Amino acid sequence: MTDQVTNYKCPACTGPLRFAEKSGKLECDYCGSTFEVGEIEAMMAEAEAKAAAAKEKADAEEVAAAATAEDLKKEGWDFTSLEDNWGEDGKKMKIYSCPSCGAELICDENTAATSCPYCGNPTIVPGQFSGTLRPDYVIPFKVDKNQAVAALKNHYKGKFFLPRSFTDQNHLEEIQGIYVPFWLFDGTVSADVLFEATRTFSVTDKKNIVTTTEHYNVHRVGSMDFNGIPADASSKMPDEMMDAIEPFDYSEIKPFSTAYMPGFLADKYDVDVEQCAVRADARAKNTAFNMIREDAAAGYQSCTPVSQRVTMDRAEPKYAMLPVWLLTTKWRDQVYLFAMNGQTGKFIGDLPVDTKKYWLTFAAIALPLMAVLALFLM
Amino acid sequence: MKRFLLALCCGLLLLVFAVSPVLAFRDYGLIYDGTDKFDAALMTSLSDTALKDVSDRYAIETRVDIVKDSEGYSLDDYAEVFYDKYEYGYGDGDDGILLMLLLAEDGTGLTCKGYSLCFGGDAASLFNEEYRDTLRTALDIYFTPSAWSGDLAADQAICEQGLTAYADVVDNILGSVLEAADTTSAQTAFFVDELGLLDESELNELNEAAARLSEEHGCGIYGMIVADYRDYDSAGVYEAATKIFTDNGFGYGDTADGVFLLLSMDDRDYSLIAHGDKGNAAFTDYGKEKLADEFLDDFAEDDYFAGFSDYVEVSGKYLSLQEAGNPYDVNSGSSGIGSFLIRLAIVIFLPLIFAFLICSTLKKSMKTAIKGTAAADYLMTDSLNFSARDDQFSHITEVIAPIPQSDNSHGGGTTIGGGGFSGHSGKF
Structure with a gap:
């Protein structure tokens, strides 16, 4: 059964609209018209109504098609070998109809924005962004695809152990701008920590060095506020990659609008808020403890925690779509995934290590050093 | 025949007469x-x-x-x-x-x-x-x-x-x-024990060993146990040792070469001194320090015979090394098998560790996708508030450590003071 999806079409030429990172507007690739996000949002109500109508029509066609199949079966056609049961995979798939060309789009159940593989038009699934699934905020893309590609090449530079063939032979398989669902956590962390601190000084007389250590019980109780600790809410995104491209600049965060979506992929969240909160809490508590310890340790030579109680008082989490460029390369049949912060341009991704070069370098450092030391010590 | 016999007798008489004065x-x-x-x-x-x-x-x-x-x-x-x-x-x-x-x-x-x-x-x-x-x-x-x-x-x-x-x-x-x-023989009782801490056989054994090595190397090896060094010189145990050495005419040859170990039992002080060209050359500052390590553990356990035996034995080795033109000094300690293994370990492992650190640093730059553990980027400005900041003094602990030897004692050679003596003193 197909579901409803929406294209953003140019009011001037009905060509597909795409969100442009540099201008922050929706642009038509065909006639070059540009539109403010607000303008296009106004068109959304009408587009959604059309999409609802298209959905009803598609449902009716689906019923008719089922009847036709039944009729054919009655007429002696054997369809028993055609399995319509997709099993577990089927439960995670959704079928949409492209408003532009009518083609069927088979997507992941979490897909919220994609493009039609037949006509290439950006397509939004408004249902993924409605009700409780509607994000609160979005940070629009600021860096474009070309910058992401350039960043990838730059990422290779200065990597001594990167295999030469990796840069020569690997191919950029895919580059996708994705709005990744994040939970943003606000909260206040309270910490009550008791430290044992020491201050040491020495006095030297004619015969001895007298080292005196003063011991103190240092008690600190404090609190601090955190704003928008992000935790990616998509199970498809590796947590370490999403953590590594932080931070995001919240001064540019916008109220959510699907008008920022055209031209990019988007998923709705599939990791619930409680799961993500655990990670965010740990990060906040860790930072709070370190700050408290830093204050307690001032003026002492050592500062060891004796007891600690760190709690977090969470505010209501926010749901936001944050921009990420994902780049996929393939080298020697292995896929390498890179990510770039779509707002700040921070680029990360693990690179392969040339084992031969590693050990040659190791030997080139160790062996001459051994020879020099042997010359002086043996 | 009669004439012949008469002539023979006369001849013999003449001969006896002629030779008798000679x-x-x-x-x-x-x-x-x-x-x-x-x-x-x-x-x-x-x-x-x-x-x-x-x-x-x-x-x-x-x-x-x-x-x-x-x-x-x-x-x-x-x-x-x-x-x-x-x-x-x-x-x-x-x-x-x-x-x-x-x-x-x-x-x-x-x-x-x-x-x-x-x-x-x-x-x-x-x-x-x-x-x-x-x-x-x-x-x-x-x-x-x-x-x-x-x-x-x-x-x-x-x-x-x-x-x-x-x-x-x-x-x-x-x-x-x-x-x-x-x-002289009476004076060269190389070891004197005023307190009877060594029995006669031990004293004889030490004296024999010291006499043999002293004669062999031309450098006296002496030892003495006294109740209180202040009885000899109140300025200090080193000064007392030099005074005893001088007053007793210790030392061999024109430059009075010798080494002397004085134990003062009242405050358990010791002083190890050397004198003369050969004595000072053989017993370097570093050598004296290491020599002290040899006997101090025995003295600390009140085993005076073992301590003095070690002292005599090692002194003989030092004198042999000096005669071979290689007195025991800072660099000499590196000739043992233990030291060789240490140096071998340094030669092998230090470069390996160094290479590992460099390679690990370079390799670390290959991995940039790292899970976040902190949230400092999201801490609101000036939001840190302390409701309690209390520093309470608890107690004091004190550690007393003897001053290590000054660096120049590890620079090699012998520091010769007044009277041509060099010394190393301390407690046991």
């Missing part, structure tokens, strides 16, 4: 009288009393040979020929003194043409030039031509006085020399 000599034991002019009783008395007493007392044959000519030799050579030919001297070393008098007939009496002294065996080493001059000075009074008158009775008297003086002077010289040697 064979005219008397041997009185320690006196050979080639002139046969002197009274036999007198010569016997001199030989059996004065000369024999001296000879027996010192085990050095003290004899007199009186000749009328030197058969073409100089008198000195003639005396040596006699000494060797007649195997004068006692024992395997032919220890002895020969006074050879060259006398000639003068009227009814005799006159002295000169004398010579010949020393053999130990006598040659005991009679240095100073003693030989002393002896000659005494003999010159009697055995000069002017002292002899040509009257036999007077000449016999002067000879008696001269030989008596000879025996007396030899007696005095040998007496003083050997007494001094005995004194």
